[in-house]
Amino acid sequence: MVTAFRFLQFSDAHLDSRLTGSRLAWPMQKRAQRIREITAAALRACRLAREHKVEALFIPGDLWDDETVSAGTIAQLLEAFAALDPTPVFIAPGNHDFCSPTSLYNDDVLRARDMRAWPKNVHIFRSPSFTTVRHPMRPEVTITGRAFVQNVSIEERLLREPIPRPPTSVSVLLFHGSWIEYEGRDRFEEGKLFTAPFSRAELLAQGFSYAALGHYHHYAEIVDEEGRVRAAYAGCLAGRYLSEAGPHFVLLGEISDRGIIALEKIRVDERTIHDVEVDVTGADSEAAVRERIRRRLCECGTRASDVVFLRLTGRLPRGLRASALIDRFEHEYFHLALVDLTRPAYDLDGADPRTVQGRFIHEMRERIARTSDPDQRALLERALYYGLDALIQGKVEPIYEE
Ligand SMILES: [Mn+2]
Structure with missing residues (x-):
């Protein structure tokens, strides 16, 4: 029996997204304020990781919007992650914060902009193929992930074939993609990419202790036959569009060798x-x-x-x-x-x-x-x-x- 492993999960912050073209018709000043608030919510989420003394921060993608994110926002994010050291941060880039040679996940790009490099406690899954790493302080815990390398739809069923990895008592998957049985309101949103589709059965057959999911913007969980949560979308960090009406969360979880034993939803945004x-x-x-x-x-x-x-x-x-x-x-x-x-x-x-x-x-x-x-x-x-x-x-x- 291993000691429970504590983690914090959030995704789909879409930092510095434009917020234009919304039916909410944000006036310019409020739109600018809302964009700043979402960055503040992401920084608050990082502070929560420290307050709750978690052993890892999991971010399954869409941390920012690649076309619009500012150097200032990235700089604040890098400082917030560095402040968590030695607690590791695991990031599986999504379609909006895809990992390419010209993206902000590349240290050369940061250096060219006179910015600091990615802190050493941050592990970015940079390959479009699955890779697995061991937790630096908890070798019995593995984390598996992959990256989007461009913002295009992936039709391939990436979870159909078993993902090879070493056997361990606690295994976590970070995955950004479309759960085909998801019923949240943003599922059919105009412009929303249907990508890297997977079914509940395909995910459960992989046998991970838990999968931290990203891409959809409302909380949703996948439960196994015993009623245990085996995967969850935290949803977006804070609402921006009409399809994101309702509360949004950061997840505080605990995993033992029996799987998830606690999963708490915490709000970091005051507005609904x-x-x-x-x-x-x-x-x-x-x-x-x-x-x-x-x-x-x-x-x-x-x-x-x-x-x-x-x-x-x-x-x-x-x-x-x-x-x-x-x-x-x-x-x-x-x-x-x-x-x-x-x-x-x-x-x-x-x-x-x-x-x-x-x-x-x-x-x-x-x-x-x-x-x-x-x-x-x-x-x-x-x-x-x-x-x-x-x-x-x-x-x-x-x-x-x-
Ligand atoms: Mn996405």
């Missing part, structure tokens, strides 16, 4: 992104609409430091504009983004069929009912409301576009 939908149908005044929004935000557990993505749906009383109703809420959060999907509460059923308006409603609703294509249907619905705006209010504004 919330995806909140409020149906305003039936709220017949400005005050009633506001009250409904307030109640829903409260139910969702939102706090002042959080980021809120607010979707308003349903029928809004005529003359009320959603954007005018939420100004008060905007100031209550670090950031609030509104998507107004409401339609005016026109009485579609009660329209008189002898009037132009009544015939227009009837004709448009028939066309909508005959359409099975969702895009065509959405277009016809918008046309119905633009037409009614013209007929009833005598004024048309482009307000029904998403």
Whole structure:
């Protein structure tokens, strides 16, 4: 029986990622602040490793975004890792922080930029093939990993064939890739690479004590037949996009020769992104609409430091504009983004069929009912409301576009 081995795991910090093109529509200043906060969260995670006296820090990839990461951020990271010496840090580069001759994992590149070299307590898995190293202080513990060497999708099933390694009582795998049974919200995100796919069965057949996984951005675990956790994605370090709504973690774990005996989730970011939908149908005044929004935000557990993505749906009383109703809420959060999907509460059923308006409603609703294509249907619905705006209010504004 070996003494339990303690580790800290985090991944997918995506340091200095741009945060542009997000549905959260970060204003420039808050975006800059958020980018700094994510770096601070990574440094806090490194401090946690020391506070909890772990024996290793495991980072299964996407530590930074290669195209945008600054020298200043890398310098802070290198200092934080060096401060952990002699505790080793193991890094398996992912698709966003791939390890190439021109990447920041190369000491020559750092030197050319007048930066310090990688600290000696950091082990980077630089080869695209699996290699295994022994823990410097715990020879009964092995760590196996590989590197992405460019940001391209790998179709090959890398975990299909057994990975050769010496027999030991505790074996850890660091792996960056797509677990095919993963169900988190970022799985089908636009632009998300499906890469180095593997199944639960393939991973379990490898027989590692534990696999620290990277690539997907929500916590997810793979459990064996005995109910023991055999692999986990810590998820991203801090939320940046709508698909990253919810809490994010660093993992503090303990492994014995029986496998994982403890795995604790620790938050290092004070903000949570919330995806909140409020149906305003039936709220017949400005005050009633506001009250409904307030109640829903409260139910969702939102706090002042959080980021809120607010979707308003349903029928809004005529003359009320959603954007005018939420100004008060905007100031209550670090950031609030509104998507107004409401339609005016026109009485579609009660329209008189002898009037132009009544015939227009009837004709448009028939066309909508005959359409099975969702895009065509959405277009016809918008046309119905633009037409009614013209007929009833005598004024048309482009307000029904998403
Ligand atoms: Mn990735």
